Amino acid sequence: MTETPAVAEAIETTKVSSHLHPEGSFRVEDHPVPTGREEIWRFTPLKRLRGLHQETALTGDTDTPVVTAPDGVVAELLGADNAVKGTSGFVPNDRISARAWEAAARTLSLRIPTEAVVEEPIVVTLTGTGTEDASATHAVVTAEPHSKATVVFRFEGSMTLADNVEIVVGDGAQLTVVNIDDWADDAVHVGHRHAQVGRDATFRHVDVTFGGDVVRHDTTAEYAGPGGSVEMLGLYFADAGQHIEHRLFVDHNAPNTESNVVYKGALQGEGAHTVWVGNVLIRKVAEGIETYEENRNLVLTDGCQADSVPNLEIETGEIAGAGHASATGRFDDEQLFYLRSRGVEENEARRLVVHGFFNDLIRRIQVPALEEELVATVEAELAKNVLKAF
C-alpha cells in the first residue's frame, strides 16, 4: 500500500465520482443499453427515441448543413478522423453520444482565427427531410485566442438525430454559441454540447428549444485555465405531448472561474413535459469561483409536468459564492389582477406576463437579430394555446 501525503490529497483535482457526471468512454460497448431506471435516463421517454439509445443504425443520409460564414472564419467539412475531433476534451458520457461519435461520417469544423473579431453571426442550418433513418453528426467550433464571434446552430424540419458539438474557447476569446431547436413536431434530437473554456475566456451558450417530439440536450463545460467565465441561458416552450430535457454540467476545475446558468420554460397542453437538471461541481482546486444556477417554469395549462433538479457538489469552501434556485408556478393571480385593473383584458394580461417572463432572458442574449426573432416565436407559441384556452 502506498501512502499518500495529506497535502497531495488536498490538491488532487482528477477524480470525483458521482452519478451526476458518469465517467465517459469512447467505446459504445462501455455504455449498456439504458433501461430507463438509471438516474440519467429516468425522466426520458426511451420508447420515443426511435432506438437512438439501442442499436438503430445511425446511417441516415445527413443532409449537408448550410453554413453562412462571414469573411475571416474557416468553415470546413472534414473527415471523421481529422485531428480537430476531440480537441475540446469531450468524452462521450452516455450511449447515445458514444454511438454518435462513432457513427458521424464527417466533422464540421468552424474556426475563428486568433484575434479575429467577427461581427456577423456564423449560421449553420440543418434541415431534416424525414425521420425514418436516424443520423449522427459531429461539429467542432474553435475560437482561437482573443477572437470574438457568435455561432448559431439552427435545426429545422423532420429528423431523428444524435449529434455532438465540441466547443473550444481559446485564452481570452469571447464566444457565443446559440442553439435553436425549431424542429417540426415529429423530430427526435438527442444532442451533446461540450465546451472547454480557456484562461480569461468568456463563453456564452444560448439554448432555445421550441419544436420536436423529444429533445434532450446535455450541455457541459469545463475550464482549461483560471479566470474563465461561462453563461448558459436557456429558453424552452413545450406544447402538448412534447418532451424537452436539458441536462447541464459545469465542472469548476480551475480557480477564479465563473458560471451563471439561467433556464426559463413555459409549458402548455396535455402531456407537455420538461426536465431541467443543473449540475455544478466545484473541485478542490477551484478556489475563488462563483456559480449560480436558476430554473424557472411557467405552467400555463393543466396536464403539464415540469421537473427541475439543481445539484451542487462542493469540494472546497474557499469560494466567492455558490447558489441555485428553482421555481415552477402558474400565472400569478396578483400580476393578472394588477394588469387587468388597468383595463388590460385577461388574455392580453396573460400574454404580457409570459412575454415579460421570457423577455428578462431574451434581453441577456445580446444578439439583436435573434432577440426580435425570439420575441416573435414566443408570440406564435402563445397564439397556439394560451389565448385560446381562456
Added chain:
Amino acid sequence: MSTLEIKDLHVSVATEDGDKEILKGVTLTIKDGETHAIMGPNGSGKSTLAYSIAGHPKYTVTGGSVTLDGEDVLAMSVDERARAGLFLAMQYPVEVPGVSVSNFLRTAKTAVDGEAPKLRTWVKDVNSTLERLDLDASFSQRSVNEGFSGGEKKRHEIAQLELLDPKVAVLDETDSGLDIDALKIVSEGVNRFREQEGKGVLLITHYTRILRYITPDYVHVFVNGRIAEEGGPDLADQLEAEGYDKYVKAGV
C-alpha cells in the same frame, strides 16, 4: 359627470375557518367632483372596500350594490371596471418582471381608450408626467415595479392615474411609507387630477398627514366593516387629536 354609488355593500373573504364577513353594509356616494377620505384603524376593512370596488377575486360580494353613473360595477370584470372609468392606486403595487413601464403604460392606455394613443403626443405626455413625479426618463425602461423603492412604486401609481385619466380614483393608503417630499409630490399629482372637471376621489388612509395636502370634501370613519361617523374636513382634525379609540370601543 361621474357618480360612484355604494349601497349596503357586504363582502366576505374565504378563510380556513370558513367565510368571514369583512364589510358589513357600507353605503357611500361620491358625487361629481367630490373627494372623500376614509379613515380607520388597521383591520377595519378599508382595503377590502378598495379591492372590492376594483373586483379582486379574493373578495366575494354577498350583498348590496356598486354603480358608476348608474352602471352595475359588480357585474363587470376587473378590466371592464377600469375601462368604465375606475382606477385603484394600490397599497402594494405588483411586480411584473420583463414588462417595461413604457410598454405597460401604452398597453393600459390603449385598453382604457379603446385605441392606441397618438405616438408623438403620448411620448411627450408620459415624459412630462414622469418628470412632474420626479421619476427620471430611464424609469420607463425598467420592469414594472421591479426593484422600485416604496416611493417609486407610489409615484408610478400616480403617474398611471394621471395618464389613464379615469372618472373615479380609489387611492388605497397611497401615503403609507412615503417620506414628506414624496408625500408632497404624490399629493400634487392627486390634486392635478382633482382639478379637472367632475373627477371623483376616494382616499383611503390610516393617517391624517396626507389630508394636509389633499383637502377632502367629506371624511368617513371606518370601523369594523362599517362607516361609524361622517363629517367634513374638521373630523380629520378631531381624529388626529383623539384617535380611533372611541369608535373602536363603540364598535365592540
